[in-house]
Amino acid sequence: MTRQYFGTDGIRGEVGKFPIVPDFVMRLGYAAGQVLAKNAGTHGKPTVLIGKDTRLSGYLLEAALEAGFSAAGVDVMLCGPMPTPAVAYLTRTLRLSAGVVISASHNPYHDNGIKFFSAHGDKLDDAVELQIEAALNEPMNCVDSAHLGKAKRLDDATGRYIEFCKSTFPNHLSLHGLKLVVDCAHGAAYHIAPHVFHELGAEVVSIGIHPNGKNINDGVGATAPKALIEKVKEEKADLGIALDGDADRLQLVDAHGRLFNGDELLYLIAKARKDAGESVKGVVGTLMTNLAVEKAIQAEGIQFERAKVGDRYVLEKLKENNWQLGGEGSGHLICLDKHTTGDGIVAALQVLSAMKQSQQSLAELLEKVTLFPQTLTNVRYQQDYDWKSDAKLKEAVEHAEKELKGTGRVLIRASGTEPLLRVMVEAQNSQQSKDLAQKIAAVIPV
Structure with missing residues (x-):
């Protein structure tokens, strides 16, 4: 059965346009509450945790969700602005029925979304999402007054999560002697991330910590690292750490202003664990993971597999293989021995631990990895265009692959939300990558 509302990471869109409108979000809360109540069986009244990022619309959507859950007879705990992975952690550790995050991650403030975590702190199973979608098609009612859900605030959520993050860093190490610039993207980690690194001993300079409801991800954070690069140089810091609006993405900048993406950091974490004598059976990337990283991981004797783009699919393949490490170039990095989701x-x-234990810089730890140039071109195509059956497109791709002679890759994939084809060509030579991407894009009818 095809999902009508849920995408790879919940339900997302522009605020004020369906489905991110109060009426639908209230019905979503009611539908999810019904499913949770049904699945709870005789285990008592369900309780859900609702967290959000710093978008202005979070107040509106939080109230709508709370009303929907209450109407379904589900109790609610509110934790206010909180990173997505924090909601996953708190849901699991408090033994709650589910966690809900109101966030559009790295998108601008006028977008927002709703995503769910199970009682175990991971993404909802497809079957549960389909149950919620089915319930959305039913009329919304209300339990009787005596069985309405109650709401209360979780006042110590911030402190609980700070301590959890610190617990994932080795006890025998500290960050003393490191000067870090931490960019919180005016997002959900603005009151958390600086404290984590400071309490572990680092000197911390913070940017992106003054949210006003509209400035989330605006010129700061993991999707806009220029501000961090400039601040690292200005402060003569050892390292810059950039998070996105809901703090599940990571990009790093070294003292020279060099930016390191998720692909490189995934390799670094895997290699550091292997060098420390830990068992690293395999690593999961995505279709977009740089070929140089795949080859470098395999050169360490570690298996590597690709999942579809999206941390949901990375997580699925990790569980399928019983592996621990996976991620994307965008900075979604999953360490399943530390957390149930990307954080x-x-x-x-994990990166700072590798640096401290090896006494090496990021550049030194990654000296064996030189990323292949990637050219990504988005082509808007005609609505009735069947790109999978286009002989000219197939011929252009085959020509490109023949020219690459196994030293690069061609990837064509469609956007899941609009009529766009994403043409990616990866090659050892930057100009070759650009030329081949342009040739392929040119045969797509627009």
Whole structure:
């Protein structure tokens, strides 16, 4: 059965346009509450945790969700602005029925979304999402007054999560002697991330910590690292740490202003564990993971597999293979022995641990990895265009692959939300990558 509302990471869109409108979000809370109540069986009244990032619309959507859950007879705990991985952690550790995050991650403030975590702190199973979608098609009612859900605030959520993050860093190490610039993207980690690194001993300079409801991800954070690069140089810091709006993405900048993406950091974490004598059976990347990283991981004797783009699919393949490490170039990094989901702060601590234990810089730890140039071109195509059956497109791709002679890759994939084809060509030579991407894009009818 095809999902009508849920995408790879919950339900997302522009605020004020369906489905991110109060009426639908209230019905979503009611539908999810019904499913949770049904699945709870005789285990008592369900309780869900609702967290959000710093978008202005969070107040509106939080109230709508709370009303929907209450109407379904589900109790609610509110924790206010909180990173997505924090909601996953708190849901699991408090033994709650589910966690809900109101966030559009790295998108601008006028977007927002709703995503769910199970009682175990991971993404909801497809079957549960389909149950919620089915319930959304039913009329919304209300339990009787005596059985309405109650709401209360979780006042110590911030402190609980700070201590959890710190617990993922080795006890025998500290960050003393390191000067860090931490960019919180005016997002959900603004009151958390600086404290984590400071309490572990680092000197911390913080940027992106003054949210006003509209400035989330605006010129700061993991998707806009220029501000961090400039601040690292200005402060003569050892390292810059960039999170996105809901703090599940990570990008790092070294003292020279060099930016390191998720692909490189994934390799670094895997290699550091292997060098420390830990068992690293395999690593999961995505279709977009740089070929140089795949080859470098395999050169360490570690298996590597690709999942579809999206941390949801990375997580699925990790569980399928019983592996621990996976991630994306965007900075979603998953360490399943530390957390049930991708966590920017926790991932940064894994990198800092590797640096401290090896007494090497990021550049030194990654000297064996030179990323292949990637050219990504988005082509808007005609609505009725069947790109999978286009002989000219197939011929252009085959020509490109023949020219690459196994030293690069061609990837064509469609956007899941609009009529766009994403043409990616990866090659050892930057100009070759650009030329081949342009040739392929040119045969797509627009």
